[in-house]
Amino acid sequence: xxAAGVGPESRSWSTTYVRARLRARPTPLVLxxxxxxxxxxxxxxxxxxxxxxxxxxxxxIDHLLFRPFVGTLLVNTVLLVAVATTACVxxxxxxxxxxxxxxxxxxxxxxxxxxxxxxxPAFVTSYSWVSITPIVQHFGGAALIVTLAYYxxxxxxxxxxxxxxxxxxxxxxxxxxxxPWRTFLRVTLPQTRLALLGGGLxxxxxxxxxxxxxxxxxxxxxxxxxxxxxxxxxxxxxASMLATVLVLLCxxxxxxxxxxxxxxxxxxxxxxxPRPAARARLGxxxxxxxxxxxxLVGLAxxxxxxxxVYWVLRGGSTSFPVVSLLSAAGSxxxxxxxxxxLTTLLALPVxxxxxxxxxxxxxxxxxxxxxxxxxxxxxxxxSLIVVSVHQLPALYGTTPLLIVAYxxxxxxxxxxxxxxxxxxxxxxxxxxxxxxxxxxxxxxxRVTLPRILPGLGAAAALVFLATVTELTATLLLAPIGTQTxxxxxxxxxxxxxxxxxxxxxxxxxxxxxLPTYLLTRRLGAVAGPRRAR
Amino acid sequence: xxxxxLSIAALRKSFGGTPVxxxxxxxxxxxxxxxxxxxxxxxxxxxxxxxxxxxxxDAGTIRVGERVVCDERTYVAxxxxxxxxxxxxxxxxxxxxxxxxxAFGLARSQRGSGRVQELLELVGLAGLAKRHPHELSGGQQxxxxxxxxxxPSPRLxxxxxxxxxxxxxxxxxxxxxxxxxxxxxxxxxxLVTHDQEEALSLADVVAVMRDGTIVQAADPQxxxxxxxxxxxxxxxxxxxxxxxxxHAGHADTALGRLxxxxxxxxxxxxxxxxxxxxxxxxxEPLAGAPRGRVLATQFYGHDATARISLQDPACPEITARAxxxxxxxxxxxxxxxxxxxxLAYPSPR
Numbered sequence: 020x021x022a023a024g025v026g027p028e029s030r031s032w033s034t035t036y037v038r039a040r041l042r043a044r045p046t047p048l049v050l051x052x053x054x055x056x057x058x059x060x061x062x063x064x065x066x067x068x069x070x071x072x073x074x075x076x077x078x079x080i081d082h083l084l085f086r087p088f089v090g091t092l093l094v095n096t097v098l099l100v101a102v103a104t105t106a107c108v109x110x111x112x113x114x115x116x117x118x119x120x121x122x123x124x125x126x127x128x129x130x131x132x133x134x135x136x137x138x139x140p141a142f143v144t145s146y147s148w149v150s151i152t153p154i155v156q157h158f159g160g161a162a163l164i165v166t167l168a169y170y171x172x173x174x175x176x177x178x179x180x181x182x183x184x185x186x187x188x189x190x191x192x193x194x195x196x197x198x199p200w201r202t203f204l205r206v207t208l209p210q211t212r213l214a215l216l217g218g219g220l221x222x223x224x225x226x227x228x229x230x231x232x233x234x235x236x237x238x239x240x241x242x243x244x245x246x247x248x249x250x251x252x253x254x255x256x257x258a259s260m261l262a263t264v265l266v267l268l269c270x271x272x273x274x275x276x277x278x279x280x281x282x283x284x285x286x287x288x289x290x291x292x293p294r295p296a297a298r299a300r301l302g303x304x305x306x307x308x309x310x311x312x313x314x315l316v317g318l319a320x321x322x323x324x325x326x327x328v329y330w331v332l333r334g335g336s337t338s339f340p341v342v343s344l345l346s347a348a349g350s351x352x353x354x355x356x357x358x359x360x361l362t363t364l365l366a367l368p369v370x371x372x373x374x375x376x377x378x379x380x381x382x383x384x385x386x387x388x389x390x391x392x393x394x395x396x397x398x399x400x401x402s403l404i405v406v407s408v409h410q411l412p413a414l415y416g417t418t419p420l421l422i423v424a425y426x427x428x429x430x431x432x433x434x435x436x437x438x439x440x441x442x443x444x445x446x447x448x449x450x451x452x453x454x455x456x457x458x459x460x461x462x463x464x465r466v467t468l469p470r471i472l473p474g475l476g477a478a479a480a481l482v483f484l485a486t487v488t489e490l491t492a493t494l495l496l497a498p499i500g501t502q503t504x505x506x507x508x509x510x511x512x513x514x515x516x517x518x519x520x521x522x523x524x525x526x527x528x529x530x531x532x533l534p535t536y537l538l539t540r541r542l543g544a545v546a547g548p549r550r551a552r
Numbered sequence: 553x554x555x556x557x558l559s560i561a562a563l564r565k566s567f568g569g570t571p572v573x574x575x576x577x578x579x580x581x582x583x584x585x586x587x588x589x590x591x592x593x594x595x596x597x598x599x600x601x602x603x604x605x606x607x608x609x610d611a612g613t614i615r616v617g618e619r620v621v622c623d624e625r626t627y628v629a630x631x632x633x634x635x636x637x638x639x640x641x642x643x644x645x646x647x648x649x650x651x652x653x654x655a656f657g658l659a660r661s662q663r664g665s666g667r668v669q670e671l672l673e674l675v676g677l678a679g680l681a682k683r684h685p686h687e688l689s690g691g692q693q694x695x696x697x698x699x700x701x702x703x704p705s706p707r708l709x710x711x712x713x714x715x716x717x718x719x720x721x722x723x724x725x726x727x728x729x730x731x732x733x734x735x736x737x738x739x740x741x742x743l744v745t746h747d748q749e750e751a752l753s754l755a756d757v758v759a760v761m762r763d764g765t766i767v768q769a770a771d772p773q774x775x776x777x778x779x780x781x782x783x784x785x786x787x788x789x790x791x792x793x794x795x796x797x798x799h800a801g802h803a804d805t806a807l808g809r810l811x812x813x814x815x816x817x818x819x820x821x822x823x824x825x826x827x828x829x830x831x832x833x834x835x836e837p838l839a840g841a842p843r844g845r846v847l848a849t850q851f852y853g854h855d856a857t858a859r860i861s862l863q864d865p866a867c868p869e870i871t872a873r874a875x876x877x878x879x880x881x882x883x884x885x886x887x888x889x890x891x892x893x894x895l896a897y898p899s900p901r
């Protein structure tokens with residue numbers, strides 16, 4: 020889903036001079052205040068969480084933190100993240116190369132099929148495996164299943180870079196006497212480094228945040244442990260303490276990625292190539308590649324879908340839960356639309372501030388707004404519970420609080436899309452509108468908004484998609500009596516009522532298919548080859 | 553006498569420690585077309601943006617009419633200044649058609665009043681009201697942008713290198729059209745450009761900008777004839793500078809004794825004089841006149857220039873302009889005759 024960030028900024032107007040001029044424009048204080056409020060909304064709950072975790076005193080902290088159980092969690096989590104992220108990177112690059120750079124038969128179809136597993140939430144994938152056989156409930160099974168669920172996060176950005184790569188680079192390498200393998204390793208692969216690291220980071224962050232899949236697979240990580248602690252002693256410091264460790268792990272990941280990225284900015288290849296690169300000829304090995312891709316798509320996409328259909332049909336022989344299915348779908352849609360609206364509204368002022376009035380403060384606020392990118396849903400949910408219970412009891416257990424949680428979690432997604440749209444709408448139009456008598460707000464509404472409407476739509480669609488398939492925060496924060504498709508599915512699946520759970524998952528996947536389709540069409544138009552021009 | 557449409561005093565602006573405007577003064581008379589001429593990056597666009605209110609000055613005063621729109625205490629928002637703006641590439645709103653673009657700055661009640669049609673007729677695009685910006689040529693876009701800026705009858709219209717994005721063939725034509733529209737509408741306009749030919753041929757007053765200030769503002773003929781210093785002379789067109797001894801009313805140079813204007817000192821001083829190449833005529837060798845040998849020629853059709861080496865070692869080479877049909881050949885020996893007076897620049901002591 021991160022693919023929204025891949026949108027080209029080649030038409031943006033950001034030269035140093037223009038930047039300097041923009042910086043010199045008076046920053047409207049109202050805008051600054053709104054953006055600061057958005058950043059506070061993200062940071063404050065986290066602050067309360069840390070405060071609660073630390074308030075118990077060092078002896079308690081020592082007691083809670085340094086015990087064998089936490090050690091096991093740490094080993095489990097780190098090992099799984101390392102193994103599955105590596106597997107996702109290898110798989111993602113291999114698939115991207117086969118689809119984009121070889122003469123594989125049916126490339127276009129494979130390109131779509133290979134990306135589709137992203138539409139099936141990981142907790143649904145693991146449900147379908149568990150419903151077939153319990154032998155996947157261990158480390159190896161967990162690593163395999165999350166790899167199948169998350170490899171598209173590497174595949175998509177790497178494929179986009181490979182597609183736009185200047186063929187002259189590879190041709191030069193070949194003419195300098197390098198074989199195809201050495202060319203790939205020493206020229207092609209380094210060009211994809213940023214996409215690869217970004218995709219890898221995304222996978223790792225998702226794995227640290229993943230709750231549903233691991234709970235289903237009975238594989239204990241920090242998220243499942245936090246959930247158990249929370250269920251055991253509602254609002255206890257133990258859960259906050261574990262959540263703090265998880266936040267530290269996430270931060271370590273972010274810093275590690277920044278370090279690895281280094282000066283790799285030269286690889287920012289996004290301008291599209293003037294001509295398509297020559298494709299490698301697979302020859303006979305194409306049968307091996309076809310078999311491999313077939314197996315991958317079969318396991319990652321086919322198996323969950325077939326299992327779902329199977330359980331829906333089998334469950335249908337008893338009684339189909341029409342009423343509760345409709346009511347859960349209604350809640351999911353309502354929450355999804357609410358979150359899409361609120362998040363886009365929150366992202367817009369931050370994006371306007373950073374694109375139109377760049378400054379140090381604006382940069383800092385923006386970074387704060389991007390922080391939830393690396394925050395697990397369970398941490399955000401827990402911190403909102405801490406805040407609401409201690410500071411705003413009237414909000415606890417209400418729909419608005421749940422929507423705020425969604426908004427915090429998906430703010431980075433909305434921000435990426437909104438910012439890209441604004442960067443492509445030249446500020447000169449706003450200035451002209453001002454010189455024609457419009458106030459700043461009027462200029463925004465009459466000139467800028469019509470331009471960035473598609474970008475705002477993409478932002479809303481991304482948020483909607485993330486919200487409809489969100490499980491963890493919903494489980495913790497949903498008002499009593501509110502069941503979404505995800506939580507209703509979870510309630511049935513976790514008691515091994517596979518047949519009863521299936522219709523909810525099926526409908527959830529179906530609902531999220533529409534925004535995904537719209538997004539891929541839009542992203543395809545943006546990131547796809549622009550040779551037609 | 554009413555106040556000038558625009559008056560600027562001691563305007564200063566810097567970006568991140570780099571000074572761009574360093575105490576600039578400028579006045580634009582009502583109903584005139586004034587051009588600010590300067591090389592790229594001299595701060596012309598910054599000046600326009602400060603006048604429009606897109607940016608805030610560090611110091612100085614800007615008055616539009618009698619109203620102070622910017623000084624130490626005042627900063628009037630762009631929408632309240634009554635200053636129109638035509639951007640470099642037109643910057644038409646892509647989601648609106650031509651008529652809606654022109655109507656953009658009009659009050660709701662005025663939109664149906666025929667004002668839009670009137671303006672479209674003024675810029676000669678009455679038939680294109682329903683077109684969208686991407687369906688127009690570059691020149692048409694610029695004319696719509698001008699109509700849009702003129703629609704609310706601003707006190708002043710600013711044009712930021714409006715012909716720069718057009719290709720050379722179109723530029724002359726659009727220039728003439730824009731000038732005619734501005735004349736007919738009676739608007740006061742301030743245009744910035746880096747093209748001296750454009751400034752000299754288009755504007756009533758040309759203000760030359762250098763190092764963040766205006767070095768000279770005058771009508772085009774005065775400016776070309778009497779630039780305040782040698783650097784400006786060279787910037788406005790080709791200039792021949794001759795070192796010499798300056799006296800009251802004349803100077804002794806490599807081209808003999810020349811009558812001079814400007815800077816008449818008392819007694820002899822060292823200095824230089826400036827001539828335009830078209831003042832220097834090449835003739836058959838004459839007794840008594842200074843001589844030179846033609847080094848190279850450049851033929852333009854209607855006229856031509858010749859680079860001539862003088863026998864005087866103190867002044868190695870000069871350029872003379874000749875009509876195309878009277879061009880001497882390379883290697884010819886010619887006598888040089890000077891028409892009119894030379895402009896004297898005493899050396900700074």
